[in-house]
Amino acid sequence: MQNTAPVVAANAKARTVTILGSTGSVGKSTVSLLEGHRDKFRVRALTANKNVALLAAQAKSLSAELAVIADESLYGALKEALSGTGIKVAAGHQALIDAAGAPADWVMAAIVGAAGVESTLKAIQQGRTVALANKESLVCAGPFMMEAVRKSGATLLPVDSEHNAVFQVLDPAQSAQIRRIILTASGGPFLRKTRAELANVTPEEAVRHPNWSMGAKISVDSATMMNKSLEIIEAAYLFHVKSEQIDVLIHPQSVVHSMVEYIDGSILSQMGAPDMRTPIAHTLGWPQRVATTGDRLDLTKNINLTFEPIDIERFYAIKLARQALASGLGYPTVLNAANEVAVEAFLARKLAFSAIESIADQTLQKVKIGPISSLTDVFALDREARAIAGKTLAALK
Ligand SMILES: NC(=O)c1ccc[n+]([C@@H]2O[C@H](COP(=O)([O-])OP(=O)(O)OC[C@H]3O[C@@H](n4cnc5c(N)ncnc54)[C@H](OP(=O)(O)O)[C@@H]3O)[C@@H](O)[C@H]2O)c1
Numbered sequence: 563m564q565n566t567a568p569v570v571a572a573n574a575k576a577r578t579v580t581i582l583g584s585t586g587s588v589g590k591s592t593v594s595l596l597e598g599h600r601d602k603f604r605v606r607a608l609t610a611n612k613n614v615a616l617l618a619a620q621a622k623s624l625s626a627e628l629a630v631i632a633d634e635s636l637y638g639a640l641k642e643a644l645s646g647t648g649i650k651v652a653a654g655h656q657a658l659i660d661a662a663g664a665p666a667d668w669v670m671a672a673i674v675g676a677a678g679v680e681s682t683l684k685a686i687q688q689g690r691t692v693a694l695a696n697k698e699s700l701v702c703a704g705p706f707m708m709e710a711v712r713k714s715g716a717t718l719l720p721v722d723s724e725h726n727a728v729f730q731v732l733d734p735a736q737s738a739q740i741r742r743i744i745l746t747a748s749g750g751p752f753l754r755k756t757r758a759e760l761a762n763v764t765p766e767e768a769v770r771h772p773n774w775s776m777g778a779k780i781s782v783d784s785a786t787m788m789n790k791s792l793e794i795i796e797a798a799y800l801f802h803v804k805s806e807q808i809d810v811l812i813h814p815q816s817v818v819h820s821m822v823e824y825i826d827g828s829i830l831s832q833m834g835a836p837d838m839r840t841p842i843a844h845t846l847g848w849p850q851r852v853a854t855t856g857d858r859l860d861l862t863k864n865i866n867l868t869f870e871p872i873d874i875e876r877f878y879a880i881k882l883a884r885q886a887l888a889s890g891l892g893y894p895t896v897l898n899a900a901n902e903v904a905v906e907a908f909l910a911r912k913l914a915f916s917a918i919e920s921i922a923d924q925t926l927q928k929v930k931i932g933p934i935s936s937l938t939d940v941f942a943l944d945r946e947a948r949a950i951a952g953k954t955l956a957a958l959k
Pocket of ligand 1: 723
């Protein structure tokens with residue numbers, strides 16, 4: 563029988579979604595997925611930091627109810643870009659937090675860096691289903707985030723391809739029988755370079771990832787392997803496992819996105835083409851599935867899967883992450899803050915690529931970490947770590 567239900571009725575059943583950071587790499591992939599499923603989803607809010615033109619174009623394309631620009635000085639420009647559309651406009655930090663907390667069935671947290679922590683937390687506190695791309699939320703404030711999830715009953719779905727893979731193959735009923743989680747790492751653009759060869763690499767070379775197309779910060783993090791370090795911390799909080807239960811293997815093809823090994827020797831993995839639309843779609847459809855038009859893996863095309871142990875003397879960001887986790891609350895916050903300062907300086911050509919981990923290491927050694935009992939303490943520590951990392955950087959000149 564033909565389905566004659568009017569379109570309006572279908573839209574009335576549409577799930578409502580909000581994208582925090584819609585103009586970024588993950589944000590754009592999310593927008594493109596939604597554009598392919600206009601009948602299934604209604605967009606409540608889109609947010610950006612400064613990119614008025616793209617935000618306005620996305621809001622128009624998806625008929626969003628609200629567009630929020632975090633940079634308050636751009637309110638007029640956004641208002642003008644959306645005049646006559648009926649789309650509401652807001653600007654400033656508080657407007658972004660309000661958008662994160664406004665009712666929506668699914669919230670994508672895709673702001674980059676610690677700047678995304680507060681909005682992620684707000685969505686969690688409202689008990690939403692939160693698709694978490696912003697790993698820094700867990701790195702900076704993992705225990706507070708997870709406590710908020712427990713209190714509010716929010717659903718936290720990992721978007722990072724590795725954690726999304728683990729989430730897909732980790733049976734919570736068997737969590738006591740997990741031997742280890744294996745995070746795969748492509749190795750980034752400098753996998754075969756020695757440390758000495760890294761001294762003069764440029765930002766352009768560092769952001770040219772061999773397999774993934776991503777924002778600048780995470781691309782540099784992938785090149786230093788700090789991204790994998792942050793992912794170890796993210797996995798520890800998300801899946802309640804110890805650092806020793808999380809292994810990292812270099813897998814240059816980025817086909818196996820991660821694995822879980824159980825005590826009986828079974829290793830379960832999730833595979834797919836390196837295309838963020840797949841993990842994003844997984845969280846968008848969960849507990850069902852949503853079709854994507856993204857790249858597909860053709861297993862008959864001579865796919866050669868290789869795995870190598872990681873050399874932690876070469877990629878010593880991994881060592882820093884394990885030390886930070888072992889040292890306790892606050893240390894991962896400091897590691898993240900110092901790394902953000904160092905990456906920003908590198909992208910601005912004010913710091914050598916090979917000095918990024920050293921800034922993080924020195925900052926971890928210099929910051930005095932007192933008791934941390936609230937998110938206010940986390941933010942204060944984040945500020946202090948940034949100040950110390952900034953001074954350490956300045957002293958290098
Ligand atoms: N890219 C990937 O493939 C990928 C994969 C896994 C995980 N992730 C994680 O996803 C997050 C986003 O990464 P991305 O690569 O998509 O980053 P990106 O391309 O740099 O985009 C960042 C987004 O955040 C917004 N933003 C930046 N600073 C902000 C601020 N202070 N206040 C409010 N909004 C702000 C940007 O707005 P403007 O455009 O206006 O600047 C943009 O929408 C990161 O935590 C990353 O680790 C990314």
